Each structure stands twice: as structure tokens, then as C-alpha cells.
Amino acid sequence: MKTSISPNVGVATGEAVLPPLMPAATNAGLPMKGVVAVLLLGLLLPVVVHDEFILHSLIMVFYFAYLASAWNLMCGYVGQVSFGHSVFSGIGGYVSVLLLTAAGITPWLGMLVGGVLSAVVAVLIGYPTMRLRGPYFALTTIAFAEIIRIWFENTDTIFGIAIKGAEGLSVPLVGTDWTVFQFESKVPYYYIILVMLAIIVGMTAAMERSRLGACLKAIRGDRDAAESLGINPAKYTLMAYALSAFMTALGGSFYAMFIRYINPERNMGVELSIDMALMSIIGGQGTVIGPLVGALFLAPVAELSRTYLGGQLIGLHLVLYGLVLILAVLYLPKGLVHPLMRPWNVCKAGLARTFQLSKPFGGMSTRENLVVGGLVKNNDRRRSEAKADELLDFLGMSALARTDADDLTAFERRKVELGRALSTEPSLLLMDEVVAGATPQEAMIMVGLIKEIRNQGVTVLIIEHVMKVIMGLSDRVIVMHLGELIANGEPSSVVTQPDVLKAYFGGDYVEAGA
Amino acid sequence: MDFYVLSYSAINGIVVGAMLGGIALGLSLIFGVLRIVNFAHGSFLMLAMYIAFWMQHLAGIDPYLSVLIAAPLMFGIGFFVQAYIIAPLIKRERALVVEPISALLLTAGVYIVVDNLALMSFGPNVRSVTSAIESTTVMLGEYPLNTFRLVAAFAALAMALLVSLWLARTDMGRAIRATALNRDAAAMSGINVPFVYNVTFGLGCAMVAVMGCLIAPFIPLTPNVGLSFGIKSFIVVVLGGIGSITGSLLGGVVIGLFESVAAQFVATPTAAIFSLGLFIVILLVRPQGLMGRK
Amino acid sequence: MMNKAKSVAARYGTGLMQAVAAVMLTCGSGAALAQSAVKMGCVLPLSGGSASVGNQTKAGVTAAVEQINQAGGIKALGGAKLEAIFGDSQSKADIGVAETERLINREKVSVLCGAFNSAVTFPATEVAERNKTPWIVVGSVKDEITERGYKYTFRINNKATYDAREQIDAIDMLGKETGKQAKRVALFYEGGDWGRSHAANIRKLAAERKLDVVLDEPAPPGQVDFTSQLLKIRASKPDALIVALYTPDQLLFSRQLAEQRLDLPFGLHSAGGGTEDPTFYAAVPAKQVAYYFVQEDWQIDFLDNKSEPLLLNIEKRVRGILGHGMSAYAAQGVSVAYVVQDVLERAKTTDREAIRKALAATDITGGPALFPGYQRIKFDENGQNTFSHGAISQNINGKRRTIWPVDNRGADVKPVWPVPTWSKR
Numbered sequence A: 001m002k003t004s005i006s007p008n009v010g011v012a013t014g015e016a017v018l019p020p021l022m023p024a025a026t027n028a029g030l031p032m033k034g035v036v037a038v039l040l041l042g043l044l045l046p047v048v049v050h051d052e053f054i055l056h057s058l059i060m061v062f063y064f065a066y067l068a069s070a071w072n073l074m075c076g077y078v079g080q081v082s083f084g085h086s087v088f089s090g091i092g093g094y095v096s097v098l099l100l101t102a103a104g105i106t107p108w109l110g111m112l113v114g115g116v117l118s119a120v121v122a123v124l125i126g127y128p129t130m131r132l133r134g135p136y137f138a139l140t141t142i143a144f145a146e147i148i149r150i151w152f153e154n155t156d157t158i159f160g161i162a163i164k165g166a167e168g169l170s171v172p173l174v175g176t177d178w179t180v181f182q183f184e185s186k187v188p189y190y191y192i193i194l195v196m197l198a199i200i201v202g203m204t205a206a207m208e209r210s211r212l213g214a215c216l217k218a219i220r221g222d223r224d225a226a227e228s229l230g231i232n233p234a235k236y237t238l239m240a241y242a243l244s245a246f247m248t249a250l251g252g253s254f255y256a257m258f259i260r261y262i263n264p265e266r267n268m269g270v271e272l273s274i275d276m277a278l279m280s281i282i283g284g285q286g287t288v289i290g291p292l293v294g295a296l297f298l299a300p301v302a303e304l305s306r307t308y309l310g311g312q313l314i315g316l317h318l319v320l321y322g323l324v325l326i327l328a329v330l331y332l333p334k335g336l337v338h339p340l341m342r343p344w345n346v347c348k349a350g351l352a353r354t355f356q357l358s359k360p361f362g363g364m365s366t367r368e369n370l371v372v373g374g375l376v377k378n379n380d381r382r383r384s385e386a387k388a389d390e391l392l393d394f395l396g397m398s399a400l401a402r403t404d405a406d407d408l409t410a411f412e413r414r415k416v417e418l419g420r421a422l423s424t425e426p427s428l429l430l431m432d433e434v435v436a437g438a439t440p441q442e443a444m445i446m447v448g449l450i451k452e453i454r455n456q457g458v459t460v461l462i463i464e465h466v467m468k469v470i471m472g473l474s475d476r477v478i479v480m481h482l483g484e485l486i487a488n489g490e491p492s493s494v495v496t497q498p499d500v501l502k503a504y505f506g507g508d509y510v511e512a513g514a
Numbered sequence B: 001m002d003f004y005v006l007s008y009s010a011i012n013g014i015v016v017g018a019m020l021g022g023i024a025l026g027l028s029l030i031f032g033v034l035r036i037v038n039f040a041h042g043s044f045l046m047l048a049m050y051i052a053f054w055m056q057h058l059a060g061i062d063p064y065l066s067v068l069i070a071a072p073l074m075f076g077i078g079f080f081v082q083a084y085i086i087a088p089l090i091k092r093e094r095a096l097v098v099e100p101i102s103a104l105l106l107t108a109g110v111y112i113v114v115d116n117l118a119l120m121s122f123g124p125n126v127r128s129v130t131s132a133i134e135s136t137t138v139m140l141g142e143y144p145l146n147t148f149r150l151v152a153a154f155a156a157l158a159m160a161l162l163v164s165l166w167l168a169r170t171d172m173g174r175a176i177r178a179t180a181l182n183r184d185a186a187a188m189s190g191i192n193v194p195f196v197y198n199v200t201f202g203l204g205c206a207m208v209a210v211m212g213c214l215i216a217p218f219i220p221l222t223p224n225v226g227l228s229f230g231i232k233s234f235i236v237v238v239l240g241g242i243g244s245i246t247g248s249l250l251g252g253v254v255i256g257l258f259e260s261v262a263a264q265f266v267a268t269p270t271a272a273i274f275s276l277g278l279f280i281v282i283l284l285v286r287p288q289g290l291m292g293r294k
Numbered sequence C: 001m002m003n004k005a006k007s008v009a010a011r012y013g014t015g016l017m018q019a020v021a022a023v024m025l026t027c028g029s030g031a032a033l034a035q036s037a038v039k040m041g042c043v044l045p046l047s048g049g050s051a052s053v054g055n056q057t058k059a060g061v062t063a064a065v066e067q068i069n070q071a072g073g074i075k076a077l078g079g080a081k082l083e084a085i086f087g088d089s090q091s092k093a094d095i096g097v098a099e100t101e102r103l104i105n106r107e108k109v110s111v112l113c114g115a116f117n118s119a120v121t122f123p124a125t126e127v128a129e130r131n132k133t134p135w136i137v138v139g140s141v142k143d144e145i146t147e148r149g150y151k152y153t154f155r156i157n158n159k160a161t162y163d164a165r166e167q168i169d170a171i172d173m174l175g176k177e178t179g180k181q182a183k184r185v186a187l188f189y190e191g192g193d194w195g196r197s198h199a200a201n202i203r204k205l206a207a208e209r210k211l212d213v214v215l216d217e218p219a220p221p222g223q224v225d226f227t228s229q230l231l232k233i234r235a236s237k238p239d240a241l242i243v244a245l246y247t248p249d250q251l252l253f254s255r256q257l258a259e260q261r262l263d264l265p266f267g268l269h270s271a272g273g274g275t276e277d278p279t280f281y282a283a284v285p286a287k288q289v290a291y292y293f294v295q296e297d298w299q300i301d302f303l304d305n306k307s308e309p310l311l312l313n314i315e316k317r318v319r320g321i322l323g324h325g326m327s328a329y330a331a332q333g334v335s336v337a338y339v340v341q342d343v344l345e346r347a348k349t350t351d352r353e354a355i356r357k358a359l360a361a362t363d364i365t366g367g368p369a370l371f372p373g374y375q376r377i378k379f380d381e382n383g384q385n386t387f388s389h390g391a392i393s394q395n396i397n398g399k400r401r402t403i404w405p406v407d408n409r410g411a412d413v414k415p416v417w418p419v420p421t422w423s424k425r
Helices: A029-048 A052-078 A086-103 A107-129 A134-153 A187-209 A211-221 A223-228 A233-259 A270-284 A290-309 A316-331 A343-348 A366-377 A381-395 A410-423 A440-455 A467-473 A491-495 A498-505 A507-513 B003-034 B041-059 B063-092 B100-122 B147-169 B171-181 B183-188 B193-215 B225-240 B245-265 B268-285 C002-032 C051-070 C093-106 C118-130 C160-178 C193-208 C227-236 C247-259 C278-283 C309-322 C328-347 C352-360
Strands: A008-012 A351-353 A428-432 A459-464 A476-481 A484-489 B137-140 B143-146 C038-044 C082-088 C111-115 C135-138 C153-155 C184-190 C212-219 C240-244 C268-270 C293-296 C391-396 C399-404
Touching: A029 A052, A029 A187, A052 A187, A052 A211, A052 A233, A052 A270, A052 A290, A052 C093, A086 A107, A086 A134, A086 A233, A086 A270, A107 A134, A107 A233, A107 B268, A134 A270, A134 B100, A134 B225, A134 B268, A187 A211, A187 A233, A211 A223, A211 A233, A223 A233, A233 C093, A270 A290, A270 A316, A290 A316, A290 C093, A316 B063, A316 B100, A343 A351, A351 A410, A366 A381, A366 A410, A381 A410, A381 A440, A410 A428, A410 A440, A440 A459, A440 A467, A459 A467, A467 A491, A476 A491, A476 A498, A484 A491, A484 A498, A491 A498, B003 B041, B003 B143, B003 B147, B003 B171, B003 B193, B003 B225, B003 B245, B003 C227, B041 B063, B041 B100, B041 B193, B041 B225, B063 B100, B063 B193, B100 B225, B137 B147, B143 B147, B143 C247, B147 B171, B147 B193, B147 B245, B171 B183, B171 B193, B183 B193, B225 B245, B225 B268, B245 B268, B245 C227, B268 C212, C038 C051, C038 C093, C038 C328, C051 C082, C051 C309, C051 C328, C082 C093, C082 C328, C093 C111, C093 C118, C111 C118, C111 C328, C111 C352, C118 C135, C118 C153, C118 C193, C135 C328, C160 C193, C160 C268, C160 C293, C160 C391, C160 C399, C184 C193, C184 C227, C193 C212, C193 C240, C212 C227, C227 C247, C247 C278, C309 C328, C328 C352
Parallel strands: A351 A428, A428 A459, C038 C082, C038 C111, C111 C135, C135 C153, C184 C212, C184 C240, C240 C268, C268 C293
Antiparallel strands: A008 A459, A008 A476, A476 A484, B137 B143, C293 C391, C391 C399
16 A cells, blocks of 8 residues: 655744744845944934035935835836836926925925825736737837927927926926925935935835735736636726826935926936836835835935046946846846845854754864854854854763764764754754754654753744654644645644544555544 | 929938938837836947947947847846846845836936936047948938948848847747746746846847947937937837837837928928927827837 | 945845945045045036036036146145036936935035026025035026025026016027117016026016017927927917027027028027037038027137137137037136135135135136126125126128127127028128
């Protein structure tokens, strides 16, 4: 009789309640702390920095980060590249300026009106063009944006309201307080854009986990498959497009109020659209913080190269832009943030693992193996060595400290690897087939070690199909069979479940037993 | 509107349109075979014009003769760009067809680099190329036509014809057509698809180089001259049908005629808005273009 | 410099803000070194669409500053050297504002100038006003720049309305001199800020002076063919054509105009732009631009009429930098540098407030500051030089000679009016 044996998954937790594996389930999780840190630091910065130029530069960097994030809301999540987004920022800017100058309406309300109008324009553009894919959509957005820009440049009045064509609009100084969005110092502008940035990043994170986000990602992944699940791509894409246009318009309004001047060439031109797209793409489109990272990387590159090379090697910063874009498309297709999710960074975040086929560093002594792991958390070699000795003692391997890892037995290699994982001071330890190939005695030693680790407060996730080990160790057991979850609970309750027994011993056995 | 003005603008529109079609040929070929929208197309045109300029400036070579230098040189540059910049993308995606949007972004990167390298090396000043050909206008009946433009228009026709013949009659041409039709089948028939890609990209660049030298005597040269031609070329190619050689010429003529005649009735910016609108409508209503297959 | 950029990039992951702030602070520290020099900041479009223009002004400023320093610097400040620090606006408002902030707060300049594009100058002068730093406008003609009651903004050159008025005045004057008046004008201009506002001013003045505007046609930049527009001009049968085009468009337009042998009885009147760019004349056969009237912010034959060793020297230096001779843009750069010198000699300090006062009291009636062809530089209460004027030249026998104002006209210059038809050239 052939029985399909599926490995059990055991979870042994420490005293504390099992924490969620990662703060936010997807790529958002790990660097999110960094974003919060950056934002907090940003909050304090004006207290320390009084230099108007630095503040101005930071405001512009955050402004670009904001625009890139707004672009990302639709383009990153749906996977359609728009090279015409600047039009929405232009509309937002124009509407808020005109409402202020012509009707004395506060820009705070004006920017919302501009946002709504942009969203309407986005729907009008999006409705017929949504079915175009890839480059066709990208080229169409350029065409739409250029039509609107050329029209603005050549129109002096709309319904009797002067928009002054290519000359652009300037915002007269009407006061210095919150109601008119005008301030003496740059600090209030700084906080406004910082808050706007925080809002859009938070919004993106919320969207990531929302129904809309899930649908958009499904559409990006495979449109046909998404349709087959009952997702209407046009509906969700349009929603995202309108949302993205709305947010972009708010950014445009901010620009108009901050610089107090707006014209079609700068605020509706292809160049601005390409900037938004590049920052988002290079940073990592379709991620929460990718656009932020991209803008924080590219905008200062432009600032610095202009400051230092202005007029010397004209165009150099754009050459760098182009090269970064080419390299990013070729080697970091998921953007700059992707490496933040690489294993080494995962380790730094407190996650360690062992391998089914142990991989200690050959050519290094047992002790050296453990020292390397310790260096991740603390750069101090001496402390790392002390920690290594402690662990060797814990593993009962002090006598083998100087032995080359290549010369160890299979079980000793496994223990070295466990020690190495522990030396990174993980809060979560993943172990793959801990007792594969071990003798019963060795297995018992391993179980003892893991119990001790658990008692010290480290969560351990084990994949194993030796029932004795799992039953002896786990606080919670998850059983999977042919990729399906069939049981999840306390060890004692899981072993009695018919499905589990059937999976383990075959249907005949269960029936015979029953 | 008097008849002379209308008929003259129509004739002129056809001449200019044929030139635009000729410029778009390379873009169409590359798209037809590699399925890549080459955003850097205009930049390659600009480079060819600078080659013509420097050849004349440094060695006194007439722009019409520098075709012989610019075409092979640009073939090499195109071959190189495909082999070293775009091919890694194809390798990375482990498929012969790459995700078109990545390819677009990649060539957009090439466009930014090339245009700004030109700005860095040649400066922002306007340059101009002159040809030894003295007579600048010929009279077609009572319509004065610019000789250089006529030459460019006829050269576009000739080039389209030659390339069609080459694609039809030679082994390499057949390999390119086979790859365009079905790259997997082509690969299985022993065609070295990556090499065909490199040659096609090179050929597309060589074609735009020929046109670059021919328009150099009448189009003022700046490092950003390529962008407006590039965007026009997209419109032409989409209109004519992507990948179709005759479609490219036809699309050029339609756009040239349309803009030229429309400008007689409305202001020039409005005519520009119309032609962008035409581009959008064609994409939505007949994405295969005038001559393209579904 | 590259290394700094790279190190910033490398540190982004950890302490982005600190990195940016640190680098910005280090770049500032270099500024404190040259205590003895007086700094003037120049915000100019050194890259982007108007790069050619910005670099010409930069050359003019550079040449004049070198000359001032060779002659012993600012004597009232013990021979302190004048130092020009340039900021690249890329023709973009936000970047021009950032560069202005940098020059004021990091470089601690005593006085600013720039920025050619009115779209940049307008918001940038507001920053200067707020920081109480004097700004001498170079090249921007938007009227409102000196109509906001600002105390720190000064403009040596024309307002846009002056430009338009001078063109119409010249047409009037030539008509009166010869008894042959132009009655129908056609307008053809680039569809951006400059071309459109110039056209609007012409339109207004033409209505006052009873001139018929028979065609009013903007052109988006980057046209590949002007045949259709030339046909429209031909069909409207103008006496004179007023154009405002940037260099590439002007080049293509001039060639096609000559090829089509389109006769304009009272000629082509250009408001500068391409026709004041020396590279334009290098690129187009002289025959094709014969009899062009060009309104520009300096006097093209200044050195033909008067030979000043100082200016010949500058001409040579500018030629060395640019590869071509003086231009209106370079001349304005020279002028602003010499105005700054004059102001510093009188202010006797690098204090911004004192400089502003000295600027307001400026009254220059001689010397290289008048290189653009002014008779005098004196600002009104809004900071506008009321003695500012442009000069209009006509291309006669292959040479551009000033024909307006009459005071600036050389003894041997006789305007050609009306201009000969193509068949008679």
C-alpha cells in the first residue's frame, strides 16, 4: 500500500503569544519601520535646521516623493505606465490658484475641487483607453497630456476667467496664514508636504491590504485570470486612476501655493510626468515605499549634480538618470526597495533559518561559523566571540570549537548551523527537517535543544514529518496534505482528527481503526 | 480658401509626409520584429544628423555622402544597443518576447542618456549643415518645391522598396520575416533569433541614419531635435500599421497631408491637437492601423 | 563631486536625512573661505531649452568680472575681487527658486542677477525680496516684474511693452521718413510665454496706431516644416511681418521664407530671439536674412560706431569662451557686472541693504555698463530703468546696422525702406 506521507508543520511558540510573522503581510512590512523613522526624523528636522535652502530642497524632494507615490497608486498597482500624469498636477494647481484669485476661495478647499476635477478628467481619459495595454496605453497618455497642455498654452480665458495661456499664473501675496496657504517661513510648507507624504504612504499601505489593492494586484498579475475571478478590470482600474489623479492634483496645488507660480510647460509637460514615473519605477512600483525611496534617491541626485555641476557638464544629471533607469530595468526590475527584502535584510530584521541539507561554512572552524553570525547584530568581534563560546557550550560542542566544519559528522554540522542561526539573535527561527537522518539519540538531543530555545522566548517554526518530534515540541501543529491545510490546533487535538489520520495512514487504516 | 493655396499645401503635405514616413520606417521594422517600442528612435535620428554635421565640419564631406558613413556607423550602434542593453532584458525574462513595458522603459533610458550625452558633448547651440547642391527649389508646375525635401521624400520611397526587396529575397531577410511571424518556430528552424534581433535593430537604426543625413541640410540641428520627430514617428507608425513598411509610408503621407491642410483652416497648435487626437482615435478604433493585419 | 553624490546614494538606506543635510552643510562650508571676494549670484538657464542664451550671458558676466578684477577689483573695498557664482535654473521656476535660495543662504551672495525666463525671474525675485537681497533682472521682460512695488528688484533692460512699442515706433518712423507707411501687419510667433505675450502687446498697440493685423498665428515649437504657415502669410498679403521665434524655428522659417521667395514690401521685423543669436547667422546664408529688422536689447554695431578698448577686450574674451562674438545676451551680462561694480564702489560695503540703497541711487551715464546701447541707467521707484531701450538693426549689405533709435544710428547708415523684392536682389 502506498501512502502519501505529507510532512507536518509544527509550530513551537515561546511563552509570549505568537506574534504575526511580519508586521504587514507583504513587502510593505520590513521597511515600513524605516519609513516611520524617516517621517519622525523629518518631523523634528526644522527644529534643528534653520537653513532655508536645505528646507526648500527637502520640500522639493518630498514633493517629488509625494507625486511619485500618487503616480504609483494607479500605475504601480495596475501595471499601466502613464506618461501623462503631470496634467493632473497642472489641473490641481490651476484650479486652486484660480479659485483663490478669482473667488477668494481658500486653497484648502480649492485643492479638493482641483482633485475632484482631475479625477473626472482621469475617468474621461481612462474610460476609452483602459483596454489598451503596455506601450499603447503609455503613448496614449502622452498624447492626451500633450493635447491638454497645448490647449492650455494657447488659451487665454476659459468662461471669462483669465488663465493666461503659456504665460502662466502667479499667486499674489494675500496674507500670511493658514487660511490662504501662504506663510512667511518655509517651515509650514515643510510640515504640510510631510503630512501629505505621510498620508499618501499610509493610504498606499491601507490600499495594499484592501479589497481594491487585492483586485488591482490581481489585474496586474494577469488580467484574464482576474476577470475569471469576477474582477472587472475596467472598474477597478478606473477607480485607481481617479484616486491617483485626485492625489496628484493635491500635489500640484501644493506646488502652485509653494512656488506661487504655475505654467503649462512646467506643470503639465511630459518632463514632469517622466520624473514621476521614473522615481516610482526606479524605487519600486507597486510597493508602498518604492516611490518614496526612488524620489529620495533621484531628487537629491538631481539637486546635488545641479549644485555642483550646474553649467559645467550640462545634462550630466539626466545622463545619470538615464543610466540608473537602464540599470534598474535590467538588474532591479522590482526597484531599489527590492533588495531591502533580500535574505540578509530579512536576517537583520530578526529572522533566522536552518537548511534541510545543512550548510555550515566549510573551511572555517566551528567557532568561526558562530562568530560570523554574531557579527550581523553587533559589529564588535569580541562580543561576538563571547557569544559564540556561550552557544558552543549550549550545543555541547566546546570540544569541537577548532574543528573545521567540513570534518564534522552530519548531526554536528546540523548543530553548528543551528548555533549559527542563533548567533544572529533571531526572534523567529525557521527550521527545515531538523532530525532528517539523525539517530534516535541525536533526535532526542535536538528536541532538548529546541525546547530550551523555545523557553528562552524565541518562536520556532519547524517543518518535520517525524511525528514524535513534532508532538513532543509543538504548542501548535498545522498539518498540510497535497498543498491543502487539513488541520490546525493543539497537538493532542490534531492527532485525533480523521483527516490527519487518513492522510498519514491511508483511508483503509482509518476505516479499519474506526 | 483659394485653390492654389489648398493644392499647394496638399502637395507639400505629401512631400513632408513621405519624409516622415521614411523616418518612421526603422521604428516600424524594429517593432514588427522585436515587438519593442523604441523610444530612442528620435535620438538615433539626432545622432545621425550630428554625424553628418561633424563629417562636414571636420572633413568637408557633403551630407549626402555622409550617408555612406552614418548608415554603417548607426547600424553598429543599433546592433550594440540591442546586443548589450536590450538583450540582457530578453535573457533576464528567459523568453524571446519581453514584457513590452520594460522594453519601453529601457529604450526611454537610452533616449535620456543619448540626448543628454549629445547635449554634454556638442552643447546646446543650433548647428546647421549645408549641401553643395545649389538649387534649393524646383518648380512643379507653379508650385515651388524644396529640392532637399523632394530628395528626402524619394529616398524614403526608394529605401522602403529596397528594404522590402531585401526582406523578400535574401536569407537574412527571410530569417527576419520568419522571426517576425513566429519567433519560436523560427528558433526551432535553426534561426539564431538573438542575432536576427541584433541585425534588425541595427538595420532600423541604419534606416533612420539615412534619413537623418538627408534631412540635415534643411532641419536645424540641436541635441533635442529627436524628440519631436520621435513622437511624430510613433503617430505615423500607429496610423500606418505597426510593422508594415508600406503602412509606415502611407501613415506618414496621411499625417503630412492632414497637418498641412488642416493648418490652412485652423491655427497651427490646433492642427497639432488634431493630429494627436487622430493618433488616439486610431489606437482605439483600429489599433492595427491602416495597413496592419489584425 | 561625483564621490559625494555616490556616498549620499550609498547612505540612503540608513540615515537619508542626515546624509542630505550633512552634504549640504559641507558644500556650504567652502563658501566661507574667500572672505575677501564680493559675491554676485547669477541664476541663468545653463541647461534645458534656453541653455544657449544662459551660457552667452554667463560668458559676458565672466569676461566683465575678469576685466574688473584685472583692473584692481572693487577699490572702495580695498581692491576686493568680484566673484560671480552661477546657478542653473534649467528654465524651471521651482529650480530657479531653489538656486536663488542656495545663492542667498549658502553662498551668502551680496547681490543677485538673472534669470532670463520671466517664468523663473517672477517667483525668484520674490524670494530675493523676502530675503532682502537685491536682484538685478537680466533679460526678463514681463512687465509685472517691476510693477509689484518690490524694493529689492531692479531691471536694467526693457519691459515687454517697450519691446513691442519700439517695433511699432520704428515702422512708424521709417514710414514718416520716406512717406511710405506700412498698413497691414502679420504676426507669426512661437506659442510659448515670450511669443504669445509679445504678440498680445503688438495687437494692443496696433489697435491704437490703426495698423491692421491681418494674420495672428502662433506655432508650437519643434515644427519640421513651415510651408503651411508661409502659405497663410502669403494669403494674408501683409505689408510687414512681425515674428518672435527661437533659434531653431527661426532658422527653418528664414530658410523656407527665402526659398518661397515670399515678398514682404516692408520687410520682416523680428523681436529678437533667434535673430539675435550669433549662431543663427553662422547657420544661415547672408542672402536669406538680407534686410531683416531685428529688435534686440543691445546695439549690434556698437563697436563699429565707437571703438572702446575695454569692450574690444571683452569681445575677444567672449569669443574665446563661446566660439562666436558678442551677442545681446552677452552684452547684458557685461552690463550687469559693471553696474554691480559701480554700485559696490558707491556702497563701500558688501552689506545687502547698503547695496540696495546704492542701487536705487544708481545713475550711470558712461562706461561699459552702457554697452547694450543705453544712454543712461537710472531706476524709477519700482526699480525699472526708465532709460532702457532696445535697438533695431537692419541687415544692410550683409551687415547689421542700427537704424533705430535715430540717436544710435551710425553716420553712414541709411535704412532700406521698402525692401527690394526677391526678384530684384
